[in-house]
Amino acid sequence: MSNIFWSNIFKSGDSELQTITRLWQQTPLFEGIPQRQTEFLCAKMHLRLFKTDEVIFNLGDQGAGAILVLEGSVRIKASTTELALLELGDFFGEIALAATERRTADAIAVSPTRLVFFLKQDLEEWIEHEPRLGGRFLMNLSATLAQRLYQANELIAQQ
Numbered sequence: 001m002s003n004i005f006w007s008n009i010f011k012s013g014d015s016e017l018q019t020i021t022r023l024w025q026q027t028p029l030f031e032g033i034p035q036r037q038t039e040f041l042c043a044k045m046h047l048r049l050f051k052t053d054e055v056i057f058n059l060g061d062q063g064a065g066a067i068l069v070l071e072g073s074v075r076i077k078a079s080t081t082e083l084a085l086l087e088l089g090d091f092f093g094e095i096a097l098a099a100t101e102r103r104t105a106d107a108i109a110v111s112p113t114r115l116v117f118f119l120k121q122d123l124e125e126w127i128e129h130e131p132r133l134g135g136r137f138l139m140n141l142s143a144t145l146a147q148r149l150y151q152a153n154e155l156i157a158q159q
Contacts, residue, residue: 020045020116023088033140046119050109050113065120071088
């Protein structure tokens with residue numbers, strides 16, 4: 001049994017790290033990335049709790065990375081138009097992994113929500129150490145961004 005006074009209270013428990021790893025691996029971003037490498041990255045990611053109706057980011061904010069929904073739900077909206085309602089295992093904000101652009105929409109917690117932040121800085125460091133897998137990740141990211149652009153174009157064409 002571990003001594004609570006000497007344990008690292010800031011480190012995620014193994015089961016939570018495994019859950020986060022599994023959820024990221026189920027996204028197209030981590031397709032073809034070995035579990036060990038995904039877990040290595042997940043161990044560096046940042047957890048944050050948001051209250052109901054708390055703003056995660058606003059349109060125009062500087063992006064720092066992609067975000068995975070671990071618990072709760074997030075509304076993505078532009079002006080008064082809801083673009084998406086995201087829940088467990090959904091991710092958003094991935095443009096910030098590719099470019100230092102500003103956020104393209106608002107993100108607001110719909111309920112008490114736990115999010116996992118994957119920062120661009122952590123991705124860049126990993127790519128330096130694992131260039132082959134980093135290249136694979138960047139191809140996955142490109143495909144994801146292309147798919148989202150395609151879907152946006154389809155919605156625009158329907159209007």
